Amino acid sequence: MSTTETPDSQAVPVRHEVVRCYSELASTMSLMASLARAKEWERLPELEARCAAVVDRLKAIGTVSLDAVQLEQVRNLIDCIHSDQEEVCELVKPQLESLMAKMGQLQKRSELGKAYGTPY
Template sequence: MAARSEVVHCYGQLASGVARMAELARAREWGLLPALEEQCAALVERLKALAPLEVLDPSQFEQACRLIDQIRADQDEVCGLVKPQIEQLIARMSYLQQQRSLGKAYGPPH
């Protein structure tokens, strides 16, 4: 039996976190995403520190690769769901800025 790998464990936690982010994005629970993204970012930082120090055996390497593939797929889904929301927010902010500029130039609407 292979020894426990902290790197594989972190990848597992990251995969769970990103999968949860995908669930939240599908449910349009935008307000819950930032905290979860912060947790995932902390795991990525931990992996950056751990990965160079740990040598994975072939089964651990395969497991890590499967987890990375899952993480990438979930990340792509999250990006696909969040990007239109960000674009909509930017368009709305632009519209509000334009309205403010017009209000300053011509006064409030009657």
């Protein structure tokens, strides 16, 4: 540390990184909600992976004291993230249930085919 740097001045870039990470999570979750509303499921796994990478980055940063403005920004971003995440879950859940039902039907057909020699 140079004589002009203080521990607090080193924390400033980290604080900005924390806010940037939450901002990226919020924008990604918003995009996921838009895609889920449009039933464009194919991009969701890629965006989920992006969210996981950002969460990993936040974990790597660790605990950081934010100033009042940054703390308010992060709180607002977290509210948006939670809201969009709930919407995505509600929209994806019926799709997963449908997929599971179809997989169950295919499994039964396969078992019947093996038991009775009928190819399916």
